[in-house]
Amino acid sequence: MNPFKPTAGKMPPVLIGRQSTIDDFSEALENGVGAPGRIMLVTGQRGFGKTVMLTEFRRIAKARHWETIGETASEGLVARLVRALAPHPIR
8 A cells, every 4th residue: 555645736744854944945045145045946756746846835935934835837927927016916
């Protein structure tokens, strides 16, 4: 029986083995422009928890009053990003 059950980014109750990455991200937000952790490339095979990590990063950023955007790379992405980043909503 395979114990792996893909949940497409559903947050698990505990993030195991990710604390150092989470700490780097949190510290980078606090340290501001030029902080090494401000640029991260999240990669991994299917099911490794990339979406979970990005969701956690977004939660941390929102808790620090950062503006965040949750998006998916699908048709219309650029237009949605332009709308989300515009000072006033484009209609």
